[in-house]
Amino acid sequence: MLGVSEAPFRRHPAYAKGGRERYGIGADLPARLDVCLAEAADPALPLTARAARAYLDVCFFHPFDDGNARAAFLALAFVLAREGVALDQVGPVRRIARYADDPKGALALAELLAVLITATAGRPGSGGPAGRPSPGPSSLRPPPGTA
Numbered sequence: 001m002l003g004v005s006e007a008p009f010r011r012h013p014a015y016a017k018g019g020r021e022r023y024g025i026g027a028d029l030p031a032r033l034d035v036c037l038a039e040a041a042d043p044a045l046p047l048t049a050r051a052a053r054a055y056l057d058v059c060f061f062h063p064f065d066d067g068n069a070r071a072a073f074l075a076l077a078f079v080l081a082r083e084g085v086a087l088d089q090v091g092p093v094r095r096i097a098r099y100a101d102d103p104k105g106a107l108a109l110a111e112l113l114a115v116l117i118t119a120t121a122g123r124p125g126s127g128g129p130a131g132r133p134s135p136g137p138s139s140l141r142p143p144p145g146t147a
Contacts, residue, residue, distance in 0.1 A: 007064050007071075009033075014062040021100060023062040033061040040079045048117070051079040052110040055093075060100040069094075080117075088120045 009030045014023040039045070040054040058072035073094060080086065087093075092112055098105055 007067070009063050010065050014065075014068075016062065016068075017097065017099075023060065023100075029061065030063070033057060033063055036061070037075065040075070041082075046110070047080070047083050047085065048110040048113040051076045051113055052106060054079045055109065056098060056106055059098055076113075080113075085117055086120070087116050088123060089116060092116065 011025065013025050015021065016023070036057040037054055040050045040057075042050065045053075055072045055076035058075045059068060062068050064071060073090070076093070077087075093109070093116070096109075096112075098109065
């Protein structure tokens with residue numbers, strides 16, 4: 001997916017959005033990302049919050065020299081697929097810029113995922129790999145103030 005056989009964690013600060021965002025580097029950064037991504041498996045959190053969090057963690061830890069947006073979307077899709085959910089449209093997730101210092105934007109992403117999952121579940125032939133219908137919107141919405 002990233003065009004290389006192995007993608008080591010970047011070794012230098014990274015920049016995005018034309019240099020307006022800077023992602024630092026530190027020896028503990030890979031371990032911190034691992035901890036954050038492990039939280040995407042916590043069943044106590046709503047699915048949309050876990051998927052949005054995994055996406056944003058990869059975006060803003062910016063672990064690779066190239067391919068971070070693709071890797072972030074793959075992390076989001078993995079979290080959803082692990083719960084038997086597959087989106088039939090992803091354009092809105094990929095087209096909207098996300099900012100590291102925007103907690104309302106993080107919540108908006110979780111809410112967008114709930115809308116996309118609900119729309120997918122309502123279409124004929126939708127459902128997870130086992131043919132199960134996708135979970136309904138009430139089980140997908142993050143609690144107020146979380147993302």
